[in-house]
Amino acid sequence: MWELKVDREVNAGALDAELRKALGASYVGLSTGNGSCVVYLQGERDEATLKLAEAAIAAHDPTSLSPDQRAELRQDEARSRLGKKAFAAMSEAERDEALQVLLELHGLALPPELEG
Amino acid sequence: MGWTTPKTWNVDELVTAAMMNTHLRDNMNYLFSPNRQQKTGNANYSTTSTSFVDVDSSNLSFSLETYGGPVLVWAMVACKVSTSGAYIGLDVEVDGTRLGAGYSSGLAKFASIYTAPVTIFRVVELSAGTHTFKLQWRVSGGTGYIYGGSTNAQAVFGAMEI
Numbered sequence: 001m002w003e004l005k006v007d008r009e010v011n012a013g014a015l016d017a018e019l020r021k022a023l024g025a026s027y028v029g030l031s032t033g034n035g036s037c038v039v040y041l042q043g044e045r046d047e048a049t050l051k052l053a054e055a056a057i058a059a060h061d062p063t064s065l066s067p068d069q070r071a072e073l074r075q076d077e078a079r080s081r082l083g084k085k086a087f088a089a090m091s092e093a094e095r096d097e098a099l100q101v102l103l104e105l106h107g108l109a110l111p112p113e114l115e116g
Numbered sequence: 117m118g119w120t121t122p123k124t125w126n127v128d129e130l131v132t133a134a135m136m137n138t139h140l141r142d143n144m145n146y147l148f149s150p151n152r153q154q155k156t157g158n159a160n161y162s163t164t165s166t167s168f169v170d171v172d173s174s175n176l177s178f179s180l181e182t183y184g185g186p187v188l189v190w191a192m193v194a195c196k197v198s199t200s201g202a203y204i205g206l207d208v209e210v211d212g213t214r215l216g217a218g219y220s221s222g223l224a225k226f227a228s229i230y231t232a233p234v235t236i237f238r239v240v241e242l243s244a245g246t247h248t249f250k251l252q253w254r255v256s257g258g259t260g261y262i263y264g265g266s267t268n269a270q271a272v273f274g275a276m277e278i
Contacts, residue, residue: 013259016164029165033172040165107200
């Protein structure tokens with residue numbers, strides 16, 4: 001495994017999705033902490049993979065959200081909006097929404113952001 | 117002062133102050149205060165790596181000189197994983213070898229989208245010498261988080277000869 005240090009601001013979840021798409025099986029993942037980001041790649045270090053990774057990092061927009069992050073944001077928003085409401089007081093649409101989030105959080109339904 | 121293997125005393129041997137200081141005083145002092153390290157992470161960490169990697173190679177990593185006794189290793193972190201059904205594996209690498217190398221999730225497996233503490237305690241037998249300890253982690257999917265840089269959570273990693 002070899003590493004690539006990223007010296008710019010990143011949105012880790014979004015960059016992870018972008019690198020996974022660009023590099024496929026060569027990509028192991030990335031870590032952040034202490035203001036730095038390290039990308040992990042498997043196999044022997046090679047120029048073609050390095051160039052692909054650098055291009056994905058250069059094109060990365062830290063303000064864009066990954067599908068995972070969009071789902072998490074929607075779930076958090078639904079929880080804070082519906083969490084204090086009694087189930088009996090919810091409208092049918094709110095009950096459907098609460099049920100959908102509950103199923104997603106327990107791994108029983110795929111968030112719509114991740115479908116397809 | 118470190119530990120000195122205690123001398124075997126002979127009949128009629130003249131016991132000198134230097135011998136007493138080395139074999140009794142210094143060894144007692146070492147047993148009361150053995151070599152130890154405890155580090156704290158000073159940031160929030162995340163990983164999407166599916167292979168084990170260092171959590172923080174600067175702050176959650178250290179070297180410790182030991183004298184052949186057993187070594188207690190510990191780690192305490194508050195963590196969560198972004199995706200339901202995914203998990204975080206936590207492990208300790210000593211001199212380049214993971215203690216939980218035989219397990220896919222290392223020494224500890226954590227699978228919750230809600231933040232909770234994870235603790236590792238492990239006694240390891242190490243030969244005398246200087247050893248390098250690193251806290252490592254991986255995820256099975258999604259993003260793993262360790263909270264070490266806020267006022268309400270601290271990532272702790274340490275070891276001491278016992």
